[in-house]
Structure formats: C-alpha cells, structure tokens
Amino acid sequence: MSQTNIxxxxxLLERVRQKPGMYLGNDVYAxxxxxxxxxxxxxxxxxxxxxxxxxxxxxEGGWEYGTKAPLYQMIEKxxxxxxxxxxxxxxxxxxxxxxxxxx
Numbered sequence: 001m002s003q004t005n006i007x008x009x010x011x012l013l014e015r016v017r018q019k020p021g022m023y024l025g026n027d028v029y030a031x032x033x034x035x036x037x038x039x040x041x042x043x044x045x046x047x048x049x050x051x052x053x054x055x056x057x058x059x060e061g062g063w064e065y066g067t068k069a070p071l072y073q074m075i076e077k078x079x080x081x082x083x084x085x086x087x088x089x090x091x092x093x094x095x096x097x098x099x100x101x102x103x
Contacts, residue, residue: 049095054095057091074087
C-alpha cells in the first residue's frame with residue numbers, strides 16, 4: 001500500500017472536513033455517500049480501509065461497530081450537521097492515519 005496514496009486520501013478528507021459545505025452541501029446524508037465513494041474509489045486502486053483499525057477507531061470514539069453506520073447513530077444521538085460531518089470525517093482520517101502509522 002502506497003504511503004503517498006494514503007497521505008493523499010488523508011489530505012482530501014481533511015479538506016472536506018475544513019469546508020464541508022463546498023464538498024457536501026447541507027445534506028447530512030451526503031457525508032455517507034462521500035465516504036462510501038472515497039472507499040470504493042480507493043478499493044479500485046487496491047487501497048482498502050483496514051476494518052480492524054476502523055472498528056477500533058469507532059469503538060474508542062464511543063460508537064458501535066455493526067450494521068448501523070455511525071452516521072445513523074449520530075443522528076439518533078441528536079448531533080447537528082456540523083458535528084456529524086466533523087465526527088464522521090475524523091473517524092475516517094484517524095483510520096487512514098493509523099494505517100499509515102501516524103497515530
């Protein structure tokens with residue numbers, strides 16, 4: 001797995017986290033589509049998110065790992081759009097950073 005490619009993924013996710021309205025609009029469900037799209041695109045290029053690391057990041061953040069995406073847990077918890085986007089992207093960024101050995 002290329003460290004350069006992972007660094008590029010992290011940079012993309014960080015840019016979206018900084019300006020979510022520019023990339024996602026104001027639809028809270030767009031973050032799920034965006035993250036799914038990033039992970040699907042990565043898999044085409046043989047860059048797959050490590051599910052064990054992803055699970056650890058979720059659980060450490062207080063979210064359940066299972067069939068219900070964290071987005072739906074965040075909505076049920078009553079989080080607003082800005083917090084959901086920030087949290088969802090932080091989960092992804094931390095997962096990729098751990099894969100790269102940065103966390």
